[in-house]
Amino acid sequence: IAIIGITSTFVLINTNKKKEEYSKISNDEIKEIIRVSTHSYIVSSDEISNKVKSSTSGYEIKLDDLIEKAGRFFNHVKSKYDLKTIAITGSVGKTTTRQLINFVISGKYKTFCNDANLNSYSSISRFIMERLKKDDKFYIQECGANNIDSVRKSASMLRPDAYVLTNVFSHHLNTYGTIENLFKDKISFSDYMSKDGVIFTNYDIDLIKKHKFPHKVVSFGIKNKDVDYYGYNIKQNGMILEMNIKSKDEDCKVKANFVGKHNAYNILGAFAVCKWAGLDSSYIIEMISKFKTDYIRQNVMNIAGITFIFDCYNVCNESIKAGIKALEDLEVPKGNKKIAIIGGENKLGENHYDISYNFSKEIKDNKLDKLVCYSVCNQTQKEIDFYGYSKPIYDGLVDSGYKNALYIDDEENLIDFIKKNIRPGDAVLIKGNAELDITIAIDKVFGSAVTLDNEYLENRQGVVRYNDFRMVTNSCMKAGVIRNLKRQGNIIIPDKIKDFDVYKLGDEVLKDSSIKSIDFGKSLKNIGNYALSTCKNLKEVTISSNVKFIGDGAFKDCKRLETVKLSEGLLHLGNYVFYGCSNLKEIEIPKSVLYIGSNAFDKDVKVLVHEDSFALQYVKENNLNYEILGK
DSSP: OEEEEEOSSEEEEESSOSOOOOOBOOHHHHHHHHHHOTTEEEEEGGGSTTTOEEETTEEEOOOSOHHHHHHHHHHHHHTTSOOEEEEEEOSSSHHHHHHHHHHHHTTTSOEEEOOTTOOSHHHHHHIIIIIOOTTOOEEEEEOOOSSTTHHHHHHHHHOOSEEEEOOOOSOSHHHHOSHHHHHHHHGGGGGTSOTTOEEEEETTSHHHHTSOOSSEEEEEESSOSSSSEEEEEEEEETTEEEEEEEOSSOEEEEEEBOSSTTHHHHHHHHHHHHHHTTOOHHHHHHHHHHOBOOTTSSEEEEETTEEEEEEOSOOOHHHHHHHHHHHHHSOOOTTOOEEEEEOOOOOOGGGHHHHHHHHGGGTTTOOOSEEEEEOOOOSOHHHHHHHOOOHHHHHHHHHTTOSSEEEEOSHHHHHHHHHHHOOTTOEEEEESOGGGOHHHHHHHHHOOOHHHHTOOOGGGEEEEEETTEEEEEETTTTEEEEEEOOOEEEEEOOSEETTEEEEEEOTTTTTTOEEEEEEOTTTOOEEOTTTTTTOTTOOEEEOOTTOOEEOTTTTTTOTTOOEEEOOTTOOEEOTTTTTTOTTOOEEEOOTTOOEEOTTOSOTTOEEEEOTTOHHHHHHHHTTOOEEETTO
């Protein structure tokens, strides 16, 4: 371990660099070393006075526990900020709980909350060194568990005032071995909290309830009434989850934009933490009602008239079961279907087949019209741990007599299934880990941009340029989203930029621009939300047949727009897509269109529609001026 710096109190060491000098460095230099290397640690200088020796690679030191020493340093830096720290961990629900807590608290106080899936100890160290601000009052940090001591490393740095343990299930067994080892790491925050620390946790989990925590516990649950915050009368009302929360002081009604009763746990945990933070119940309830999920975590999207529930960042068997139950509770029009496309739980280790096969017994009585088990791995243990493997679930369902199971093991067959079996009005659950890329199949069929808009791995993203065009790319789709281009004159969208298909015109990319015309090319599939709204000089647009999806408000308030030509092949017209186009008097809707959002046109626009089309149904339901072509 090469020493690469020392201050009056701490020594900075680095396990990655081979040759560095033993010399004094400034705090700014420490920050820069931390920024560029995830292998840096800091230890107290008074502990190494007799342990330093010279070597060919610099100066070396042997220490028993770098985690402890590094943790003390980063906590020392964090202690310079006058804030409360809240950590969130658990097998499932931690991201939603973290986002909900931050959404509520940030309405009253300045908070710092980790971005996306940045929940490892290396990310936390950079947050502490670079991202915290003097006016932050709360630091809200999700903490993931991938390997033995992953949470402990984070805990040693954070030393929170409170932590949330959402639950503990049999996940990451490929590295932890047993659920007991996983649980031990999850609760390691208790080793680093002061005596005044508080633990918020789920007492519906027996392993958690039976444990003797060394701190005050604030419990919540929906099965066990003997808790501090009890959730009951839980109902799914369309896309709104309703419930009551009862505590010793009050009983209140909560509504939230969630699909799935399992989200009651996330609401309970967040409500309890926000009460501890000193917030009023009425304010908390109001903020919870305004919160909306995003990206591919429990996000509900309407694509071509189909209700998709995307919960495909990560997966465990309990979340598969919860997702299926959420889909069952949704209402669909008579004659429509409920379909789930699931991947298997990953990171289960060598016993993955038995675990997944036995899990099938817990979902064999589902009421779905079709349950598709999807896998892409080649059945090596490494790939099964990475992607997950749903074949054991399928085998178990078939062996139990379940009739509606289907197994698919390649993307082309999945695309074929989607094209032949999913229709407007259906509800579809997409549940698997992100590595499966189920969203790519959805995008290829409907022209949506779920994958491009919700990429989770930085190494799959890139940037390419051509003249005035700047496009963010995705290596798996070999396609990209145009984020920048010139904003005046005549625009011609290229079909490719450096071997990447031009797939989407980005959200708001030409909003308020002075362009006179635009040629969408032969590759573009998606025109983003408000992409060309309020273009003051745009008079005519022709949407080529390759475009399948036009987002919300794409041409909203283009006051001079007079002529719009839509082509057969278009599937989705978003909300307010041509609203406010006061010079647009007539528009023909292709028969291929499967969905038109609310207030798509001004009331005085004449809509030309085809017999037996969705557009005809739409204009009748919305009392629009229309004409049926061919009559």
